[in-house]
Amino acid sequence: MSGVVSGFTVIFIVVGIGYLLGRTHVLGDAAHEVLSRLVFFVCTPALLFHSLVTSDLSVIFSKTLIIAGGSALTIGAIYLVVARLWLRIEIPELAIGALASSYVNSVNLGLPIAIFVLDDASFIAPLLLFQILLYSPMALITLDLTVTDPALGHASRETTLRDAIVTPLTNPILLGGITGLAISAIGWQPPAAVMEPMKMLGNASVPGALLAFGLSLTGVAVFKKGQSPRRQIALASVLKLVVMPASVYVVARWGFGQSGHDLFAQVVIAALPTAQNVLVYATRYRRAQIMARDTALITTLGSIPAIAVIAFLLA
Template sequence: MSGVISGFTVIFIVVAVGFVLGRTKALGPSATQVLSRLVFFVCTPALLFHSLLTTDLSVVFSSTLVVAAVSALTTGAVYALLARLLLHRDVPEAMIGALSSSFVNSVNLGLPIAIFVLHDASFLAPLLLFQILIYTPIALVTLDVTALTGSPSRSSVRNAVTAPLTNPIMLGGVAGLAFSFLHWHPPAAVSEPMKMLGDASVPLALLAFGLSLTGVKVLRKGESPRRDVALATVLKMVGMPLLAYAIARWGFGMSGHALFAQVVIAALPTAQNVFVYATRYRRGEVLARDCALVTTLVSIPVIAVTAALLT
């Protein structure tokens, strides 16, 4: 339990710093946009490149990868379907909501939880691989084609093919995975700058999130899409952990600590990266921001109950 508290404390402190910077206007009126673009175009690609470059891929390709992939894709698909049919949302907003309901905070909260609660950070490696090389490209291609061209009906085969090739996050992840497969490590003069830039990704994303909270009220009537936030939160904090439990226990026969780890990973809150993507494409920003905050708060009791029931 102390590990859970430590992990959340890290997030709250950095977000609070961003909020104070926003309140004092110390970084100027465009700080949120600038930081978000810096995270999207520079820091996150560097983080993904260095993370995959230094990860033992034999640990990555495991049953945990299947649990993470199936639970996330299924949860996101359910949200997208309900958002389109019941809430009548456009494709970009539905995509941001789908990410909000299933894209896990695997770094800035996931790592502390893995270390202090699960006592093994390797549980996150398959999740990182899935989110980097499968889920993120699917989401960003969808957003590139629909949000940037105005309508999914105007999409083309050329756009679908070229979008991943020009996306910096996709390029960073593919490069790191390729070098890891080849067992080739660049010289320190190259890898160290990548590590330095990657290390800045999480705190900058959290600072941008804190800045975005300045002068706004979460779940504010008339501004926040409350039904969307409620749907995404329920799916993220209840549906996805239950689905991960079912897949891990009855699909792979997991029990004990391994089963506990799968559920905790699924119960992590929405990643701040979703807000960065929403800001980049200027679609669903309030939805992503409110989901990140609400699920972060809700995940505290959810993970606590999970620990009480499965340990």
Template sequence: MSGVVSGFTVILIVVVIGWLLGRFDVLGEHGISVLARLVFFVCTPALMITSLTSNDLSVVFSSTLAVAAITAVSVGAIYFLLVRLLWQRPVPEAVIGALSASYVNSVNLGLPIALFVLGDASFIAPLLLFQIMLYSPVALTVLDLTALDAAHRGSLWRTIGTPLSNPIVIGGLIGLALSLAGVHLPAAVFSPLDMLGKASVPLALLAFGLSLTGVKVFAKGAAPRRDIALASVLKMLVMPALAYVLARWGFGMTGHHLFAQVVIAALPTAQNVLVYATRYSRGDILARDSALVTTIASIPVIALLAVVLT
């Protein structure tokens, strides 16, 4: 429990510093964009390479991947079916809501929590690769087919292939290839990559803190409150519970591995969902408010998990 408190304290301090930078406009109007792009295009790909080349591949292709994938898809499907059948939501909004209920913030908060709370960044690698390489392409394909008219719709192959141009995926693929080939990078190459990779977590937290400046949730008349509430409950309560059941009784996990699996499921909604919602101009308030609500809720939820499971 002390490790969890210490880890969250470190994360919270850096996020607050990021919020203060935004509150006093220290980095200017493009501060969030610059930090986010630096994390996305440089630091996190470097972290993926160094993490995957430094760890056994059995960590990636393991029951951790299976639990994370099954849990996310199941919770997303539950949300989609509920809002389609009960509230008659259009497919694009239902897809964005399903992602809000199941797509984990594996970079901005996932990596820091994996490092400072779980003690190992490799716990997050399977989920990160699953979401970017499988979950996102499926969701984006559905959104392409339902949210855009024929004139603005890209080709199906282009939509499916988009994740392969993602620098984090490229970094992950390079790390996997090097690990599979048994290649050990020379110190002159590994050291700068390691330095950049270690910058990913603090920069991501600063960017996240910046993004919280001036945000208002549940705006009356604008926010779909029932949808946000449903997505948040599924994300913060149902998803960790399902991960626990699946990890413990489906895959026989115990101890720290069980705790890590449930904590990963209890991570908040990723900002990627807001990016997708903005791209298709559907469900953007739902995605934004769900991310903020689940981010705030994740702190007591993970702290409670630490009390119960450690």
């Protein structure tokens, strides 16, 4: 338990520094965007590459992939059914809401928590690859088939199937992961001249992601009366922070017989907040943007006490 407390203390301090940097504008107005891009395009691919090259492939193609991926799809389906019957919202909003309730922030918070709390970055890799390779394309195709906003133009509709296939393959994080998996599969150990730069850049991923996360918390107001779809946000947030971890606990413990640290890791991963990718999709299709933004922030703030409770009960 002391290791978990120490890990969260590290995370809180670095996030707090990022928040102070944002409040004081020491790094300028574009700091969050620049730092986020550095983490996304350079540091995190290097971290994933190094972690997978030095890991056993059985860790990736394991129960974690089935549990994490299956739970994401299940929670998303629950949102679709409940929101459709209860709130009577349209399919594009349902698609964004389903993602908001189940698409995990596996980079900005997932990797730091995997490293500092779970002591192993490979715990988050299966879910990260599942979301990039399968979940994102499914969302893009669904949104394109159901969004009728003329402002999107015909070009978007004609190219979305291509984008759904090509975009994940050009994602730097996925490329780093696939390259690491391939090298690990053939049993080749790259020379130190290659691995050391990857290790150095990868070591910058976690502090960079936490600083970027802290920067993102400044100047954002959520849950405004008359603007935010509160019932949709509440439904997605409860599913993400309560139902998803609880269901993963049940499945992992009694369905797969997991216990101890493995069970703890599965539940912690399920309690991670909504990813910013959901807001990116909502903005692109001009549907449910406020819902995506507010759910991401609320689940981000709520995930910290949620994971703390999980750590207290299971660590």
